[in-house]
Amino acid sequence: MKDKVILIEVLFEKVESYLKTTLELYRLKAIDKITDLFATIVSSLIIAVIVALFFMLISVGLALYLGELLGKDYYGFFALGGFYALVALVFAMKRKVWLENRLNDYIIKQIFKDKKDVHN
Numbered sequence: 001m002k003d004k005v006i007l008i009e010v011l012f013e014k015v016e017s018y019l020k021t022t023l024e025l026y027r028l029k030a031i032d033k034i035t036d037l038f039a040t041i042v043s044s045l046i047i048a049v050i051v052a053l054f055f056m057l058i059s060v061g062l063a064l065y066l067g068e069l070l071g072k073d074y075y076g077f078f079a080l081g082g083f084y085a086l087v088a089l090v091f092a093m094k095r096k097v098w099l100e101n102r103l104n105d106y107i108i109k110q111i112f113k114d115k116k117d118v119h120n
Contacts, residue, residue: 037110059084 059080067076091098 033111037107040110 063076063080064073065076066079067073070076070079
């Protein structure tokens, strides 16, 4: 009878150890996924800032050029501002299809991707 009690105690210790190890594994996997997602978001934001600066400088140059063609510098800025307002209106109407669905899909893929997929 004493052997059975000892075996049950050993079994409980192994189950406890297994549960702790499993919990630690899930915690580490979650940390890995979060850090991957965070790194992707930060690098994407850096690229977005650089692209935004590029387009801003191009826009200023284009506005000045249009202003020169139209006779007054501020006409170019008005024309470019109107164009951007039109682009913003179209984007606002189509943002669900063009951005939100793709962004959701991308985030889900990042969360559920395996490390093996990255190296292939």
